[in-house]
Amino acid sequence: MVAAAKGAPVTIEKVMVPDPGPGEALVDVLACGVCHTDLHYREGGINDDFPFLLGHEAAGRVAAVGQGVTDVSPGDFVVLNWRAVCGQCRACRRGRPQYCFATHNATQKMTLEDGTVLSPALGIGAFAEKTLVAAGQCTPVSDQADPAVVGLLGCGVMAGLGASMLTGNVGRGDSVAVFGCGGVGDAAIAGARLAGATTIVAVDLDDRKLQLARQFGATHTVNASTEDAVEGVRAATGGYGADVCVEAVGHPKVLEQAFFARDLAGTVVQVGVPTPDMQFPDIPMIEFFGRGGALKPTWYGDCLPSRDFPLLVDLYLQGRLPLDRFVSERIGLDEVEEAFHKMERGEVLRSVVVL
Numbered sequence: 001m002v003a004a005a006k007g008a009p010v011t012i013e014k015v016m017v018p019d020p021g022p023g024e025a026l027v028d029v030l031a032c033g034v035c036h037t038d039l040h041y042r043e044g045g046i047n048d049d050f051p052f053l054l055g056h057e058a059a060g061r062v063a064a065v066g067q068g069v070t071d072v073s074p075g076d077f078v079v080l081n082w083r084a085v086c087g088q089c090r091a092c093r094r095g096r097p098q099y100c101f102a103t104h105n106a107t108q109k110m111t112l113e114d115g116t117v118l119s120p121a122l123g124i125g126a127f128a129e130k131t132l133v134a135a136g137q138c139t140p141v142s143d144q145a146d147p148a149v150v151g152l153l154g155c156g157v158m159a160g161l162g163a164s165m166l167t168g169n170v171g172r173g174d175s176v177a178v179f180g181c182g183g184v185g186d187a188a189i190a191g192a193r194l195a196g197a198t199t200i201v202a203v204d205l206d207d208r209k210l211q212l213a214r215q216f217g218a219t220h221t222v223n224a225s226t227e228d229a230v231e232g233v234r235a236a237t238g239g240y241g242a243d244v245c246v247e248a249v250g251h252p253k254v255l256e257q258a259f260f261a262r263d264l265a266g267t268v269v270q271v272g273v274p275t276p277d278m279q280f281p282d283i284p285m286i287e288f289f290g291r292g293g294a295l296k297p298t299w300y301g302d303c304l305p306s307r308d309f310p311l312l313v314d315l316y317l318q319g320r321l322p323l324d325r326f327v328s329e330r331i332g333l334d335e336v337e338e339a340f341h342k343m344e345r346g347e348v349l350r351s352v353v354v355l
């Protein structure tokens with residue numbers, strides 16, 4: 001499924017996939033979720049390297065590996081990731097590989113039949129029967145899991161879970177408020193529950209989404225179209241504000257609400273992706289200083305796929321993490337364009353292409 005030009009509907013094309021070279025793996029894709037980032041690529045919001053091979057929230061089976069690959073073997077069931085850490089950059093050498101500056105993708109290029117080089121979304125490109133990635137982008141997980149469900153850990157759901165569990169460091173008895181209850185926000189709610197939060201406030205403009213947020217663990221809901229978001233969070237947290245506020249929209253107004261909805265020394269985690277034209281909210285510096293705490297953007301939930309994916313898949317299989325609830329519908333490859341429209345209308349958490 002290829003995005004040929006800015007704003008043009010996506011189309012199915014024949015893709016030439018090279019045999020894996022050194023450090024690479026060829027993967028038979030089993031399922032791939034439709035993410036906002038795929039739409040951003042299509043809209044030209046990421047860069048201009050058209051044509052894009054879209055799709056990046058995927059699970060599959062390793063079909064072949066190139067020279068020197070020892071971490072995965074043909075037949076392994078894997079979730080694909082976009083953080084194959086290098087082990088050699090400054091962050092990796094300091095023991096903080098989740099901040100790796102030089103993550104790996106496949107070196108060889110996938111192309112159209114006429115040789116036009118494709119840009120795979122987030123270095124993955126999994127709206128395809130086969131894709132070529134760096135071997136480190138394949139994280140083996142339990143074979144028992146449904147690929148349509150666990151493939152979602154490859155991007156948005158991991159970003160939300162990690163926003164609470166890793167970046168926000170939510171712990172037992174914490175109060176958490178999540179602003180924006182799409183797939184990422186609901187994952188932040190599920191992560192907060194898993195980490196032991198006792199009060200979890202969901203904030204959104206849409207009552208349908210707030211209802212769904214309760215299924216992931218929200219204990220309170222605030223509809224910000226009818227009540228003040230900050231006051232709503234305060235009321236739900238005994239007047240204090242939340243220990244951790246997760247901004248899952250990517251909008252200055254919402255970031256400002258998250259900032260003021262914290263208790264003293266609370267943390268704001270920014271996981272919603274802003275557009276380049278947005279400015280940081282105009283907040284008096286004395287409020288920043290006086291309230292203490294932390295403002296923490298998070299990329300991919302600060303996850304380390306090799307550490308976090310197998311753990312989260314196990315928790316899902318044990319019934320402790322409702323990952324399956326993120327799958328709103330299963331669709332064919334030819335239904336991606338329609339899935340974009342459903343996503344824009346807020347009708348789905350995730351449409352998942354099953355191959």
Ligand SMILES: [Zn+2]
Binds near residue numbers: 092
């Ligand atoms: Zn590195």
Ligand SMILES: [Zn+2]
Binds near residue numbers: 056
């Ligand atoms: Zn994504």
